Each structure stands twice: as structure tokens, then as C-alpha cells.
Amino acid sequence: MKNQINFPETFTRSDFFSGIDEHEVSAIIRSGHQVVFKSGSTLFRQGMPARKLYLVEKGRLKLSKLHRDGKEIIVRYINPGQITAAVAAFSEKELPATAQTVGSTEVIEWTRESILRIMGKYPRLAINMLHAALERLDDIQNRYLELTVERVEQRVARALLRIMKQSSHKTEEGIHIDFRLSRQNLADYTGTTLFTVSRILSDWERKGWISSGRERIAVTDPHALVTLAETG
């Protein structure tokens, strides 16, 4: 058992090795290369071609991206049992982020050749990677949709508030917009569809932010709209 790597529980619980028995996990790890990185080291930089795939054994990696205006955004953290730079298995594509260690970190790294070879031998590894990629994709798609919806809502709130500021009168019920405004008008004005505006206004009405008739809208909670308009 001299050559057996003493691997921690993090591997047995890792999604990367899901459905693979200990004996095979050991072989897979041996096919890679164990490296220890000091605190604050950089494993790879955004823009560099992807050459190696990394599995965190101990410690943590911080993945960050440099935004256009020089701002650093933290994309995610890679914890023990998780992999990163998986794209290296398939191409030398430019890496989308920079990876730095948070504290001293131990990783197992594979080159494209070695990971492809080992995936060929243990196809379950490739299946696990596919599963992880699909989950991440789903996650991103949901987040993207949320962002798109949030932006439209904000635009509609801003437009409604400006119109309210321009021409309205206050009653006990709320602030009545004097201008005859159809949902189609509002949709055209904010660059969205009638369907979306109707959905948003119905939602606001349900929340008690507005009250609306055929072409009449009254703002009953201007603060809520302003908060949405200003902070999204």
C-alpha cells in the first residue's frame, strides 16, 4: 500500500468522483500531479490558454475576473472536492478567470493528455463532469433571466415615475397620473412588449404599489417604485 495516496474524505464526498469506487479514485488521483501552493499564489490568470485542470484537495481557490474598468469581481470559490479549469480537458481556450489560493492550498492537477486518458479509462469521470457543467449552465441561465427581468421592471418604474412627476394630482387613493397612458404606450416608451408591461403592472397592483384602470394609473406606493427605479 506504499504507493496509495492517503486521500481525505473530501474525495469520497466529491461530486467529481461520484459513483467511482475508492480503488479507482486512488488510480485517478495518481494519474495527476499533487501540488501545494502557498497562500496568495496564482494558479492561472484570466486570458491565459487553458492547459491544466485542477482538483482542490485542501484549502480554497478564489476565482476572479477583471472587469472592463479595472474592477475585480469574484466569480466563485473552489472548495475541497471541486474542480476548476475543466475547459482544459477540451481545448486551449482562454481562461475566463484568475485563480488564486486562499490560504495554503493543495491541488491535484492534470494536463489535457492525462485527464483525457484517465477519463477514457474511467468514463464515469466524464459523466460527472458533464453533470456539473449542466448544473452550472442551468444556474447561469436562471440568473441571466432574473437580471433581464429586473432591468425591464426598473425601466418601467423609472418611466412611470417621470410621467407621474410631470403630470399628476394627489388624492386620498394615491397619485393619479393625469395623462392618458395605455399599456401599449408604456411598452413602446420603455422598449418592451405589451405582454411584459401588463405582467409588471399586474404584479405591482397585487403588491399595492399602483392601482390602474383602462388608461388611468394611480401610484399608491411611490416609495416602492422609487426604490425599484433607483436601486433595481
Next chain:
Amino acid sequence: MKLDLNMTVGELMVQHPSVMDVFIKKKMLCIGCPAQDCHTLEDVAEIYGHTRESFLETLSAAIKKEKNHNSRDT
């Protein structure tokens, strides 16, 4: 009241709220704009790429419609 290109957008909207319809149809962001009292009709026509003549015409038509609508009510 005669339309004058040197009026500010704010002045126009207060005198003739019906013109808001024009701004909405033309997708001009002047409604509730913080620069309303600084920008003249001539300024915004240029900013939004409209000729002075066509812009004034459209505004006048909207005001006329408003007057007719109001006089019918009395």
C-alpha cells in the same frame, strides 16, 4: 399661446400637458427630465434629430386637438 422654439420643455409641458403624448410617441425622455427647465424646444429637437418645423407642427397639432377637446366639454 403661440409655440416658440425658445420655450423650455418644462414651460411647454405645464401650459399644454397634452404634448406629453407627442414625447411619448417619439420616445423622447423629456417627460419628468431634470433638464426640462434648461432645455428649449429647439435644443431637444436637435438632440433627438427632428427638424424644428416638423417638431413644432406635431406639437401644434397636439395642442389644437387638446383645445378642441376642451371646448367640446363646455
